[in-house]
Amino acid sequence: MRLLGLCGSTRTGSWNRALLDAAAELAPAGVTIEPWDLRRLPMYDDDIRLAGFPAEVVAFREAVRAADGLVFATPEYNRSLPTILKNAIDWASRAPDQPFNGKKAAIMTASNGALGGALANHHLRQVLVYLNVFVLPGPEVMVGLSPTKFKDGRLADEPTREAVRRHMAALASFARA
Amino acid sequence: MRLLGLCGSTRTGSWNRALLDAAAELAPAGVTIEPWDLRRLPMYDDDIRLAGFPAEVVAFREAVRAADGLVFATPEYNRSLPTILKNAIDWASRAPDQPFNGKKAAIMTASNGALGGALANHHLRQVLVYLNVFVLPGPEVMVGLSPTKFKDGRLADEPTREAVRRHMAALASFARA
Amino acid sequence: MRLLGLCGSTRTGSWNRALLDAAAELAPAGVTIEPWDLRRLPMYDDDIRLAGFPAEVVAFREAVRAADGLVFATPEYNRSLPTILKNAIDWASRAPDQPFNGKKAAIMTASNGALGGALANHHLRQVLVYLNVFVLPGPEVMVGLSPTKFKDGRLADEPTREAVRRHMAALASFARA
Amino acid sequence: MRLLGLCGSTRTGSWNRALLDAAAELAPAGVTIEPWDLRRLPMYDDDIRLAGFPAEVVAFREAVRAADGLVFATPEYNRSLPTILKNAIDWASRAPDQPFNGKKAAIMTASNGALGGALANHHLRQVLVYLNVFVLPGPEVMVGLSPTKFKDGRLADEPTREAVRRHMAALASFARA
Numbered sequence: 095m096r097l098l099g100l101c102g103s104t105r106t107g108s109w110n111r112a113l114l115d116a117a118a119e120l121a122p123a124g125v126t127i128e129p130w131d132l133r134r135l136p137m138y139d140d141d142i143r144l145a146g147f148p149a150e151v152v153a154f155r156e157a158v159r160a161a162d163g164l165v166f167a168t169p170e171y172n173r174s175l176p177t178i179l180k181n182a183i184d185w186a187s188r189a190p191d192q193p194f195n196g197k198k199a200a201i202m203t204a205s206n207g208a209l210g211g212a213l214a215n216h217h218l219r220q221v222l223v224y225l226n227v228f229v230l231p232g233p234e235v236m237v238g239l240s241p242t243k244f245k246d247g248r249l250a251d252e253p254t255r256e257a258v259r260r261h262m263a264a265l266a267s268f269a270r271a
Numbered sequence: 272m273r274l275l276g277l278c279g280s281t282r283t284g285s286w287n288r289a290l291l292d293a294a295a296e297l298a299p300a301g302v303t304i305e306p307w308d309l310r311r312l313p314m315y316d317d318d319i320r321l322a323g324f325p326a327e328v329v330a331f332r333e334a335v336r337a338a339d340g341l342v343f344a345t346p347e348y349n350r351s352l353p354t355i356l357k358n359a360i361d362w363a364s365r366a367p368d369q370p371f372n373g374k375k376a377a378i379m380t381a382s383n384g385a386l387g388g389a390l391a392n393h394h395l396r397q398v399l400v401y402l403n404v405f406v407l408p409g410p411e412v413m414v415g416l417s418p419t420k421f422k423d424g425r426l427a428d429e430p431t432r433e434a435v436r437r438h439m440a441a442l443a444s445f446a447r448a
Numbered sequence: 449m450r451l452l453g454l455c456g457s458t459r460t461g462s463w464n465r466a467l468l469d470a471a472a473e474l475a476p477a478g479v480t481i482e483p484w485d486l487r488r489l490p491m492y493d494d495d496i497r498l499a500g501f502p503a504e505v506v507a508f509r510e511a512v513r514a515a516d517g518l519v520f521a522t523p524e525y526n527r528s529l530p531t532i533l534k535n536a537i538d539w540a541s542r543a544p545d546q547p548f549n550g551k552k553a554a555i556m557t558a559s560n561g562a563l564g565g566a567l568a569n570h571h572l573r574q575v576l577v578y579l580n581v582f583v584l585p586g587p588e589v590m591v592g593l594s595p596t597k598f599k600d601g602r603l604a605d606e607p608t609r610e611a612v613r614r615h616m617a618a619l620a621s622f623a624r625a
Numbered sequence: 626m627r628l629l630g631l632c633g634s635t636r637t638g639s640w641n642r643a644l645l646d647a648a649a650e651l652a653p654a655g656v657t658i659e660p661w662d663l664r665r666l667p668m669y670d671d672d673i674r675l676a677g678f679p680a681e682v683v684a685f686r687e688a689v690r691a692a693d694g695l696v697f698a699t700p701e702y703n704r705s706l707p708t709i710l711k712n713a714i715d716w717a718s719r720a721p722d723q724p725f726n727g728k729k730a731a732i733m734t735a736s737n738g739a740l741g742g743a744l745a746n747h748h749l750r751q752v753l754v755y756l757n758v759f760v761l762p763g764p765e766v767m768v769g770l771s772p773t774k775f776k777d778g779r780l781a782d783e784p785t786r787e788a789v790r791r792h793m794a795a796l797a798s799f800a801r802a
Contacts, residue, residue: 105671137668138708140636173755174748175705177669177712184708208592212563213570217705217748219400220393223408224704228445232403238562268405271448282494314491315531317459350578351571352528354492354535361531385769386743393744394528394571401527415739570751577750580763582799585754622759625802 095266097121098161099129102168102179102214107247109204109240110167113258116249117165117202121262127165130157138184151185158186159193163269164227165262166201170214175221187225194225198269200261202235210236230268235261272443274298275338276306279345279356279391284424286381286417290435291344293426294379298439304342307334315361328362335363336370340446341404342439344379347391352398364402371402375446377438379412381420387413407445412438449620451475452515453483456522456533456568461601463558463594464521467612470603471519471556475616481519484511492538505539512540513547517623518581519616520555524568529575541579548579552623554615556589564590584622589615626797628652629692630660633699633710633745638778640735640771641698644789647780648696648733652793658696661688669715682716689717690724694800695758696793698733701745706752718756725756729800731792733766735774741767761799766792 099118103110111129118127134150142148147155158164168179175183186193201218203211215236222229235257237243243251249258276295280287288306295304311327319325324332335341345356352360363370378395380388392413399406412434414420420428426435453472457464465483472481488504496502501509512518522533529537540547555572557565569590576583589611591597597605603612630649634641642660649658665681673679678686689695699710706714717724732749734742746767753760766788768774774782780789 103671133670137712139664140634171711171715172718172752174711174752177708177715180702180705180711181668181708184702187703208562208564209566209590210562212566213751216397216400216567217751219396220744220748221703221705223393223396223411226409228405228408231400231405234400236563280494310493314535316487317457348534348538349541349575351534351575354531354538357525357528357534358491358531361525364526385739385741386767387739389740389743390574390747394574397567397571398526398528413740570754573750573754574747577747577762577765582759582762585759586757588754 095125095162095269097125097127097163097165098157099127099165099167100132100179100182101129102176104133104178109237109244110169112244112247112249113202113204113237114165114167116255116258117167117262120255120259122266125262125266130154132178132182135182135185138181143188154182155186155193161197163265164197164199165265166199166218168203168211168214168218170203170205170211173213174217175214183221192225194222194227196226198228198265200230200265202258202261204237204240206240208238210238212236230265233257233260233264272302272339272446274302274304274340274342275334276304276342276344277309277356277359278306279343279353281310281355286414286421287344287346289421289424289426290379290381290414291342293432293435294342294344294439297432297436299443302439302443307331309355309359312359312362315358320365331359332363332370338374340442341374341376342442343376343395344381345388345391345395347380347382347388350390351394352391360398369402371399371404373403375405375442377407377442379435379438381414381417383417385415387415389413407442410434410437410441449479449516449623451479451481451517451519452511453481453519453521454486454533454536455483456530458487458532463591463598464523466598466601466603467556467558467591468519468521470609470612471521471616474609474613476620479616479620484508486532486536489536489539492535497542508536509540509547515551517619518551518553519619520553520572522557522565522568522572524557524559524565527567528571529568537575546579548576548581550580552582552619554584554619556612556615558591558594560594562592564592566590584619587611587614587618626656626693626800628656628658628694628696629688630658630696630698631663631710631713632660633707635664635709640768640775641700643775643778643780644733644735644768645696645698647786647789648698648793651786651790653797656793656797661685663709663713666713666716669712674719685713686717686724692728694796695728695730696796697730697749698735699742699745699749701734701736701742704744705748706745714752723756725753725758727757729759729796731761731796733789733792735768735771737771739769741769743767761792761796764788764791764795
């Protein structure tokens with residue numbers, strides 16, 4: 095099973111990139127997560143779209159289409175999705191044949207604060223309903239107080255690692271059904 | 272396949288009751304929807320709960336547990352769930368062994384106004400994530416301008432009937448997986 | 449300035465009742481908060497409403513109308529409003545002359561978990577937009593891990609007390625404008 | 626009173642740009658709305674931010690800071706904010722001295738579909754709570770079925786024009802308080 099990993103943060107030392115790495119490490123045997131760097135995409139513009147999808151957009155849409163499932167790991171920016179993640183979704187969502195249609199997905203969020211990105215988590219869920227994505231409900235992974243849970247660029251907190259392990263097992267089972 | 276039908280409106284001539292009837296009529300062969308009248312439940316009270324679930328609450332929890340899936344049809348009250356529906360969920364959600372866990376569900380909303388209960392639809396989705404319910408994403412059924420679409424207590428608008436038919440087919444397929 | 453205090457929890461030893469007590473204690477001089485016990489209201493029913501508002505509903509609507517502003521303190525039940533609070537709002541929201549119209553309000557939430565009722569906080573904000581209530585934005589008061597912050601039925605955590613103090617000062621200033 | 630107009634769509638013939646034009650036309654005497662073209666901003670990137678705000682970002686932040694209030698008009702992209710609008714907010718929201726703090730604002734949305742951008746409207750409200758913006762509650766302006774309401778690049782539907790007029794009068798009154 096080949097899952098596509100989409101990270102909403104691009105900064106060096108990103109908690110969410112480390113969370114995605116942990117998901118790859120803790121996923122069941124036979125499940126791989128291949129990250130796709132969302133910085134490759136230009137900023138969404140309707141006039142550009144109407145002139146034809148740029149090459150990187152085509153590549154992204156193909157990567158979504160080819161995947162057996164999706165794993166999102168994202169911070170919360172101002173109680174919603176970071177620009178870079180919304181940008182990728184806006185490009186991929188456009189007709190014809192939007193590639194998210196019918197996919198299975200899991201959402202994890204991590205933040206510095208106590209809420210663990212809960213609002214971004216739910217905004218992303220609302221977006222994905224519209225794109226006809228089947229999103230795993232629980233066990234929810236919303237990692238708060240990230241500076242206390244990651245160490246040297248690695249998810250170190252054992253209860254959080256266990257939650258990620260269960261989340262990935264549930265996603266694999268859901269995506270196989 | 273026996274689905275439990277939960278209607279958020281109790282008034283005579285409710286659009287949402289008619290919507291649930293349409294879902295039962297338009298569901299694939301072999302799929303039945305049995306409504307459960309949420310008025311049977313007392314108002315949620317933590318002190319009563321701690322003294323033991325009332326008999327009707329026990330019966331409701333058993334009905335949820337026994338179902339092969341759930342079909343919600345609800346109006347929007349003040350941009351969120353009607354009291355009677357939130358009440359049922361609050362009773363059923365409590366430990367031990369909350370019966371929503373792992374169920375598959377579909378959500379339909381109908382309202383007089385243009386929005387078709389879109390905000391209530393999404394509040395209910397957020398609630399059900401927490402209860403570990405797998406909710407069908409699309410095709411969304413949000414019926415706006417209900418007075419123009421129901422006639423003599425029956426869903427009469429053909430495009431809406433087709434949307435309900437596809438929604439129920441998708442739920443049956445999802446719940447079987 | 450006489451504010452109406454509306455608490456979404458009725459259990460003995462409720463964190464949110466203690467939060468409302470703290471708000472009353474820490475409000476600026478000249479500002480009082482009078483609680484209204486939402487248990488007095490019957491469960492919302494459209495048929496009852498059409499036959500005429502029950503006496504307790506009339507009393508509640510008058511209390512909202514007479515207030516110079518509103519202070520909500522509520523737990524989160526299943527990522528949304530507790531039944532008892534939604535019930536009160538559904539009763540009060542009905543025509544004619546819904547009494548929330550144009551009021552100023554503040555929302556505080558407290559919960560056992562880490563999120564501090566953030567989802568309920570925002571569901572309530574969405575509800576109040578519809579009722580044309582002007583809700584104070586920040587500084588947000590979402591009290592997580594309540595068992596560590598309340599002691600002997602009193603809000604004991606000093607940073608949280610300071611946040612409540614600032615929230616009430618901001619509300620008083622907003623409601624005076 | 627000088628309001629800043631922020632439009633979430635950049636395409637030629639945008640309904641939301643025409644909605645913003647209508648707001649300018651229908652605002653009370655003495656109130657002007659100056660649009661700021663969000664396409665001028667580069668895509669948000671934390672590494673760029675840490676190296677110093679680009680010149681256009683500085684200009685945007687100054688424009689927000691100098692305004693007596695904000696008027697948003699935006700489409701809904703995938704049930705949330707368009708990339709270009711989230712991008713502008715993410716740039717402006719960063720420390721130090723984020724310029725949205727304490728501003729008054731109004732939100733209007735327009736879409737082709739029946740919902741009128743209701744979900745984007747509420748996502749934007751949630752974002753603005755976090756930035757301590759006081760957002761006008763009602764009368765809500767959510768323009769659905771836009772192709773039937775705009776003509777030759779101008780808002781032509783009279784009931785919608787009246788709703789915009791009342792919305793702008795309410796904003797002017799709110800921003801003056």
